[in-house]
Amino acid sequence: MSSVLDKVKFDSEGFMTDPKAWTKEIGEAIAASEGMKLSARHWVVINFARKYFEENGESPTPRNITKNSDVTTKELYELFPGGPAKLAAKVSGLGKPHGCI
């Protein structure tokens, strides 16, 4: 069975290497591969993350997300369990958050 993910390039940790190639369908498919079904609330976060990336060239931090949407930090962790910045970035086709070392 073919999937929309067949032609998408990922790094070794499952993050898209080219954020510009992302589409909503790809987002849905990445979420499904992580065992998630996306709700309207997930999309508030994903849409914000995409917009933030287009404007700033980087993934938003949890603070950026909660300060600029009606999603609280607690809800953010419920939507994206075990690390929202990382999982939200993955589903949104953005890079993994890094420290300097």
Next chain:
Amino acid sequence: MKTFLILGAGTAGTLMARTMARKLDLREWKIIIVDRDEKHYYQPGFLFIPFGMYKPSDVVKTKTSFLPRHVEVIWSDIEKIEPEENRVTLTRGKQVIQYDELVIATGVEIRPDQTEGMLGAGWQKNIFDFYTYAGSVKLAEALKRFEGGRLVVNITEMPVKCPVAPLEFIFLADWYLRKRGIRNKTELIYSTPLPDAFTKPRANAKLGDMFKLRGITLEAEYAIGSVDAGKNIISSYDGREIPYDLLVSVPTNMGVEAIERSGIGDDLNYIQVDKGTLQSKRWPNVWGVGDANNIPASKAGSVTHFQHELVAANILAHIAGKTPEEIFDGHSLCYIESGRGKAILIDFNYDYEPVEGTYPIPGIGPFQLLKETTINHWGKLIFKPMYWGMMKGINVPLPSKMSKAGKKL
């Protein structure tokens, strides 16, 4: 007469004042610098104070001893910055300053108030920061009294100034507790919102076992939600609880409140600048230098040092009606103390992660990049006299841009 206004007389503001005093025609320009605190702190030294390696007096001098003559100094907080009007209002006497060029170098503050319960009954009793002078001095007293138990280091959220300092703290704590003979009675726990202690692949491959070798527990992807100072427990948003006897916190780092009051920064009150030229993205005669800006680099003094000559050149170009062309490459240089009198040196920029090699002379050194050596520790110690010298205007002969020679890129 035109006005060149600098807000903040820390590392970045002082370097900018000195450089501009040398480069501007002072018959045409008046340079004014504003700060609310007359003391200048050598902030990297805060790390050593808790372990008795530096005395508190080693890291403090007066700001006036570093500011060049011909620069007017005003001691005041800032009420409001209004870039649309080219105007800054100070709190002292509500003084209004009209400027032609503005450098914002107001730095970073720690904000324990941003985490629920952090400023409760435990604050500076068994919860401490070491990113402030007062915090590190009080932590030194607490560590002296410490007789074992659970010592938890927590990073609240990124970015923080000097992202390697929490690692250095836990390595030095391990060493310090061994010397005191109570390491076997202490559990060391390192909790971070990042996915690992070392997140860059090369650094992780070289240094990833440092925690295991020292018996330090890593709690990764840990986003602290609250502190319960009654039960001595921190909880993450996803419900993970970590009990502590001594909590060493790196609280949320934010730009100053004057930036927020003025509505001119990002969500953490940082000034948004072009990461190459450091010119404001909204107002061409406003520049964000040092840790007050939002560039994706380490908020360290070395970064400021590498920036200041380039920014000065860009400001002069802007004054002359030309396009700023000097591009900062994100160059950072950090010594990471690892305990037992050793340190690791890392050298990196926007494009290259920390790699192996030698510094500053390709193929020779004497410092070894991404390796734990004794001479790297001496390098860290030499930073202090070098820093005070640099603040007095002695040139530090390290090139601004990262060199690729002698490195395994």
